[in-house]
Amino acid sequence: MNIVRSIPGRIRFAADSPRVMPLLQQKLHQAVSDRQVEIAFVFNPRTGRGLLTFTADEELTRLVLLVVEDVALLVSQPELAPCRTADPGDEEACALPAPGSYTGEERKLESPFMIIARKVGRFYLTRLFMPPMLRPYWTLFTVLPLLLEGLKSLLRGKVNVSVLDAAAIGASLTMRDFGTAGTIHLLLDISETLEDWTREKSRADIAALYSGDNRPVWVMRKDGPVSVDPAALVAGDMVIVRSGSRIPVDGVVADGTAMVNQSSMTGEPMPVKKSIGSEVFAGTVVDEGRIIILSEGVGDETRFAKIARIISESEGLKADIHGQAVRLADKIVPFSFLLSGLVFLLTRNWMKAASVLLADYSCAIKLATPLSVRAAMLEAARRGAVVKGGRHIEVLSKVDAVVLDKTGTLTEARPMVVDICPVNGFSREFVLRNAACMEEHFPHPVAEAIVRKAEEEGLHHEEDHAEVEYILAHGISTTMNGQRMILGSRHFVHEDEGIEIDDAETYIQRCSHSGHSLLYFAVGGRLAGVIALEDPLRPSAHRFVRRLENMGMRRIIMLTGDGYPTAKAVADELEIEEFYAQALPDEKTGLIDRLRDEGYVVAMVGDGINDSAALTRADVGVSMKHGADIAREACDVMITGDRLDSLMDSMEISRKAMRRIRRNFMFIVGSNTLFIGLGLTGIITPAMLALLHNSGTVFTCVHSMRPLLSGGYGQED
Structure with a gap:
């Protein structure tokens, strides 16, 4: 970082990285906190140039120069920085904060892998060093909560997986198989711990985002x-x-x-x-x-804080939704107990009856169903859609209404120059070259679009003009060859500067109807040209909407915070019949709630902080990889590339996965019933029954993983 030019009230500097800018602003704020002065701060990360403007006072100029020099030294050699702008003894003011540390203190959670490793290590170390005579008592102590949970469910009239887990552990204890009982407890404990970690991580991320930067x-x-x-x-x-x-x-x-x-x-x-x-x-x-x-x-x-509350509430609601695997396992539990009782009645052998609980119907369901879901998640990831949990696979298979944000989802959120209309004898190249020369000093999206357009067309823009002046909320001006050049809004050029624009009225009307944003460029009191900009649609947007229609979506809705003309232009181009303009976050969540109340299963696709509440309120939220951090955290499905088709691919994959799960369920029930029936009638031996049961489980698991083994979901099941 170094000073390029300095005059009273104006300092231009250069910096290698924009990461130092928050520190410079912080130091400037501290230096002038006791003075009634304004320091305007502009920095262009593309050129690495910045400008500080303030009252043309020599003493103030020297103070600001000291601040810039201190920051430059602090960045290059933190240990040597004298920190001349801070109060004596104020070590905190002199400290160089780490990049990105301006958002307040963040709570760090332990890695889930470390949690699992610690639990597994403790389990096996305990078994290794604990005296054999104490192991049964220790195992009984650790599994007692699971036994009580199963008992409570049974007393409430529920015969679910908790009851079966308790029965399996009880059967293991009865047969003095304490190792199996302990292993069941370990796996269940890890599952519950990871669920708690995920919930706490979500809350911590939301709290960190909405706590603000905590600056005075x-x-x-x-x-x-x-x-x-x-x-x-x-x-x-x-x-x-x-x-x-x-x-x-x-x-x-x-x-x-x-x-x-x-x-x-x-x-x-x-x-x-x-x-x-x-x-x-x-x-x-x-x-x-x-x-x-x-x-x-x-x-x-504030609206921002209300979004945070909506996210937290929606996360709590989603946590109560059971996945398909759990429901199927619950349905099969009574059959396991019925079979166990039947075996005991026929054989009068309680050991055989208890063993049925360890090799029951739900064994294959518990293994094969998660594998089906995992295979679907991996295949979706290959197609460019990361699904954040198995329960979202189930919901994706049922979606019949899709709500689409416009900016950054259907469009690229990157303004571009679409046309340049020279008038009054000026050339197109003259308009674009000089507009780029003026705009390169300012780091906003429109300026970058104009500069980018000039670079694409090979137009070199030498700085032959005077210093560029920024007229807040209107435009910019400069002087070249004795003539004043201005670039900005219609209000600025026509009403404030009194420049006639009638010659371009036809073009202006045509661009306005197309939803374009317009900039007016004038030289020497005459309009020289009009620059039209737009936020372009993604190349795949039209095909994306048509595919949604072909998949049987009952409602396709576009939402945007932009004005009605822009929204209508995009909706007409994509042939979307239902759209809403100037939609704020709470209005988006209101629409999602209405759709769900009407019985739709809703997918919301968005990428901004303003979409995050709607993403969590929807049955399944979908965000883009370039989206805001909170949107990527709040979503259930994240599109990792630029292909919008990845969403439809993930929907098709989820539908096939659910069909596979249902077929697995029918196969497991049918085959195991047949095998056990053959065993009870004496046609096959207990050893053969176990072999057939395990072979069926392996077959079901292989069938569940078939998409991965065959290379994808390219063929129908």
Whole structure:
């Protein structure tokens, strides 16, 4: 990091990595915290150049230079940094935080692999070193909770897997097979521990995300701005938010103008102008400018916090859903006991009757069903869809309504220049070259799209113009060869600057109807051209929607935070009949709830923080790999590539997996009933019965894994 140029009130610098920017902002904030000054901060990660602008005061300029020099030294040699901007003895202010450490302290959970290794190690070490005479008593002590759980289920009139587990352990103890009893307990304990770990991990991740960055917040008081803890904010506070800072409250702009990135709430890919009277939300970010917000919702009452609660509640509801394997095993339990009783009545041999409980119908079900699910999950992963649990395979097989977010799901969330219309004798190359030359100084998506377009067309844009001036929420301006050049919105160019745009009206109307965003470029008081941008559809989006229709989806709905014209343009192009524009997170969850109340099994596809609540509320949530961290954490299925078809592939795979599970169930019941009947009638010996039973179990498992052995689900079962 180094200083490129410095004049009073203006410092341009270069940095190798944007990771140092939060530290620089933090140090600048500390340095001027006791002064009533504003420091505008702009950094372009593509060029590695940044600009600091402030009051043209020589003393302030020297202070800011010291801050930049200290940060540069701190990054290169942390042990030598003098930290001249911090208070003496303030070691915390001088500390160099690790990248990404600005979101507060995070609780770290132990790896599940370590948990399993510790439990297995403890189990075998105990058996190895414990005196043989004590092992039976220790085993009885450890399995006692499982025996009591089975007894409780039985007393409640439920004959389920808990009862069968207790019976199997009881039979092992009766036959003095303490090793088998202990192993059953170990496997059940590991399963329960992993379930608890997954639930705790989910809660910890949600808490870390919605706790915010925990930085002090500036609030207007009678004596001027003061710094307060975010937890101390109350409704009615006038909160000051500067460029690059996260908005900590829901409220209305009382003063100032800013460009706010609110993709976390609405999914809009471009910053939105916010001025007096505009509504803003916690969790969104001020890209440029400074605003004072009259807070209305703080703490747990913000929309952001409400999303967190929805996620937590939905996770709790989903945890109560039993997978297909558990239900099938529960259904078969009574038959196991009935068979055991039948064997005892026929043979009067309680050892044979007890052995039936250890080699029952559910044995193959418990092995084959998870294998079917696992095979489906692995095959789905090969097709580009990671399914996060077996229960989601079952739900995917039943989906009949799909809700699709637009930005980042059907579109690429990467604005691009689609056309350039020169007017008044200017050339297309002139418009694009000079627009790129102006925009390269600013790190927002629209600027990057224009610069990228110029690079694609091989247009080199030398800096022959003066310093570029950013006019907040309007556009940018500069001077070249004595002529003023401006680039920005229609309001800026036509109304503020008084430049006539009638010559381009026909083109403007055509682009507006197509849902394009327009930028106006003027030189010397004349309109030089119009640049049209759009967020392009994914190449596979149209085929994706048609495949959904062919799979028998009863409802296909598109949701977006964008305005109606843009939403309608996309819906018309994809031939989606049902769509909703300007949808906020709570409205998305409301739609999901209505669909579920109407009896639909709903899949929600989205990739933003604004989609995360709807993802968890849906029967199955689907996110893209490039989605926000919370969306990827909240979803049940994650698309790992750019193929939207991966979702339909996973649906087809899940349907075939459920058919395979049902066929396994029928085969297991039929074959084992036949084998045991043959054994009881004396046609086959008990040894042959055991051989046939185990052979049938192996066959069922191989059938369950057939997709992996044969290379996929390319053929119908």
